[in-house]
Amino acid sequence: GQQVQQSPSSLVLQEGENAELQCNFSSTATQLQWFYQSPGGSLVSLLSNPSGTKHTGRLTSTTVTKERRSSLHISSSQTTDSGTYLCAIEGAGAKLTFGGGTRLTVRP
Amino acid sequence: NAGVIQTPRHKVTGKGQEATLWCEPISGHSAVFWYRQTIVQGLEFLTYFRNQAPIDDSGMPKERFSAQMPNQSHSTLKIQSTQPQDSAVYLCASSLDWGGWNTLYFGAGTRLSVL
Secondary structure, eight states, rough: OOOOOOOSSSEEEETTTTTEOOOOOOOSOSEEEEEEEEETEEEEEEEOSSSSSEEEEEEEEEEEGTTTTTEEEEEEEOOGGGGEEEEEEOOSOEEEEEOOOOOEEOOO | OOOOEEEEEEEEEEEOOOEEEEOOTTTTTTEEEEEEEETEEEEEEEEEETEEEEOHHHHHHHHTTTEEETTTEEEEEEEESSSGGGOOOEEEEESSSSTSOOOOOOOOEEEEOOO
16 A cells, blocks of 8 residues: 655754655655644644645645655744644545654744 | 534543544535544544545444444444554544545544543
8 A cells, every 4th residue: 555654753943943854655646735733733734735846834845756755844943833744645536645744843 | 614523522431332433524525534543553544425425434444443424514433342452533534525635624533542
């Protein structure tokens, strides 16, 4: 089945620093999404980016479909960015396969 | 719009008991998904419905798990004879339509603890 690997598994930053999160997947994805999960909170969709580069606010995602990888760049991190970031891909059908996530801690 | 509503937020059952989890999707959304989240396995797909019809239940443990969507306003996930390994956060999500280009909205989840 499809596999999604995320790195690093955890990341600690000082407020104001940038974060780079990586997602690699094992097979062709018709769709790729990034989600955010706050500590003890719900999952929130950040953006969909099956290919190319997409920006929203301080987030930039770049997906290189041929190389089966995607990145999420968070600029000027804030303490409120702390939480877990999950990458998910959709192959055949509508179901998503999730990676293990990157736990981000932003210190003041 | 209250978002996806899941009840109860926490449920504790004894081994061998039955657990029923409820989900109210966002009004007007035609696709409803169930996922399970554990520390060890992460987020795992269980099943999904489109316009109340079951489409894919490939992630469901066949023998004890069942899901239904009797009307467009709620779905249930039933676990019979619960086992300690069923302990997890069960997440329901809905989207306007099926397909990954539709934004998926998750509920807060039901934390199931099987003692």
